[in-house]
Amino acid sequence: MTTADPYLTDAEGGPRWLSWQAFIRRLGFLERAFNRARASGKAEDDVRLRIFFVMALFAAAFLALAIGATRAALFTDDDRRHGGVVSTRAARGDLVDRNGEVLAMDLARYGLYLRPAEITDKAGTRNAILAIAPSIPRAQLDYALNGGPPGASAKPGRLDPTKEFFAGGGLTPAMKARLHDLALPGFDFQEESGRFYPLGQTGAHVIGFASKDGQGMAGVEKAFDTPIRAEGGRIVQPLAIDLRVQGALQDELQAAAQHFSVKDAVGMVVNVRTGEILGMASYPVYDPNAPGKADPDTMVNHAAATVYEPGSVFKVFTLAMGLDSGVVDVNTQFDVHTPLVLPGQIIHDYDKGDRILPLWEVFTHSSNIGAARMSLLAGPDRMDRYFRSFGLFDRAPSELAESARPLLQKRMSQNTVATYGFGQAISVSPLMLATGMSAILNGGLYRPLTLKKLEPGQAPARGRRVIQASTSRTMLNLMRLNATDGTGRGADKIAPGYRVGGKTGTATKLKNGHYNGAKINLASFAAVFPTDGPLDADRYYVLIMMDEPHATPETGGFTTGGVISAPIAGRVIARIAPMLGVHRVDVPVVKGPAPPVDPSALTGSER
Secondary structure (H helix, E strand, C coil): CCCCCCCEEEECCCCCCCCCCHHHHHHHHHHHHHHHHHCCEEEEEEEHHHHHHHHHHHHHHHHHHHHHHHHHHHHHHCCCEEEEEEEEEECEEEECCCHHHHHHHEEEEEEEEECCCCCCCCCHHHHHHHHHHHCCCHHHHHHHHHHCCCCCCCCCCCCCCCCCCCEEECCCCHHHHHHHCCCCCCCEEEEEEEEECCCCCCCHHHHCCCCCCCCCCCCHHHHCHHHHHHHCCEECCCCCCEEEHHHHHHHHHHHHHHHHHCCEEEEEEEEECCCCCHHHHEEEECCCHHHHHHHHHHHHCCCHHCCCCCCCHHHHHHHHHHHHHCCCCCCCEEEEECCCECCEHHHHHHHHCCCCHHHHHHCCCCCCHHHHHHHHHHCHHHHHHHHHHCCCCCCCCCCCCCCCHHHHHCCHHHHEEECCCCCCCCCCCCHHHHHHHHHHHHEEEEEECCCCCCCCCCCCCCCCCCCHHHHHHHHHHHHHHHHCCCCCCCCCHHCCCCCCCEEEEECCCCCCCCECCCCEEEEEEEEEECCCCCCCCCCCEEEEEEEEECHHHHHHHCCCHHHHHHHHHHHHHHHHCCCCCCCCCCCCCCCCCCCCHHHHHHCCCCC
16 A cells, blocks of 8 residues: 655645645655765766756756647637637627627727837838828827927937837727838837727717726616626627617717707607617717717717706606596596686796697697696696606616706695696606606506617516506507697608607707797607507607707798607608518598597597
């Protein structure tokens, strides 16, 4: 039975690495062998043993070097390629849309460093670098070439031949290779992790961007920073964003924003059944590949981070409250002949009414007086309860850190209740509008909107009921009626056959703390399609908001939601409906006067 060497085994008899002390003891064993050979008088054995020992040490050293070189050659990250692009040992996983299209990825980038003491032809070197990498800042390059401010290289012997100066970063592998092939003296390269957004400005505000050290700074990059880091370069869970929808939405929004010379603009597309955000656009735009060069104002995601007094789109919430609570029905009459006079406030209609309107016409005519009177019937306690359940009194529950809190009045006075009814004296984010309105249009369930894709067969997040299903059906019918016979006709005309519904909003903006007649408006349109079909079917919400649009000849000098934003929503719907599988239904054209509306057809029956 052999005895385990105590220097090569642990306490349980298992193998272990030699400690330094154990290694010295093993060398002592060899020295004793040398002494025995010397004592025996066989000097040649002593010499042979020592030569063998030296050869063994050299062989072990060469073996270690060979193993290291082989490992570096076979497993270096520089040789891992995907689609012809060299990838870094990714600090962040890829972001993809719901169809697998890449939205963000880590790519290898390199910084160029120069040793100016070795560069004699500075002008030629400068021109060669800029010919290959024109994005390198000229001032930074000149500083690196001179080893300091202009004129520093004019003092011979003052430059440290070993000192390197940073000339510029963000070089692609192809740029690095071309610069390296120039074989110019004084060049060095260092790898730096870089985040690449192949779509540029498309989806910039919702995707966000990451810092140079790999930390998410905005949008999805910040919202999902931890899981993106944990993925280690593999594709992460796909986002709910549909790149096709995002592209169409952003294209139409940006074109209209420039046409109407707006201050800013917002667009959103949401599947109200699942709560998935398919598109989110904000104007003005920026390029997340170069956030440091962007104007900070262009980097604000107005869909989540900005709050607005929304105007008459808020009447969707007001009527849903009144109908669901039983305070009113679609035939309840409201006198809009004269302005509504409150303490210190007079409420007018945009178009002066000359008769008594049923509730459904209060909606299609967008009567402020009628909505205010209905709100006063409901009262402050009921309004507080319903509006709170719609999520209008707190920030939208969202993965986006940018989600802003609303601006509210300090107390629910009579004036507050009346003005809340038509969307003034309260400021909310478009994301809050979309979240609350989705609950009214999906059968009555409030759930947070999400930027994560639901996999096929995966149920949406469990929502809480805020209105009855029958109220949801009635609101869908009212929004459809408004698109065919009311202020939202501009959308239905552009997207016929998709059963579009919607509500316009034109909010006069505060200037110096006062509402004025300067026609500085927020023009909005909240659309839904298709309005028919089961309540638990896929249905899509489209929100368009144009902040301070300017009138043009085709708008007849007006800047209302009906003439500005409704047509934009119609164009978006006409483009995205086929992508989303919504089929056009041919609606026969009715010649002559339109038949009178049957109020009984507006009332829902679902429970």
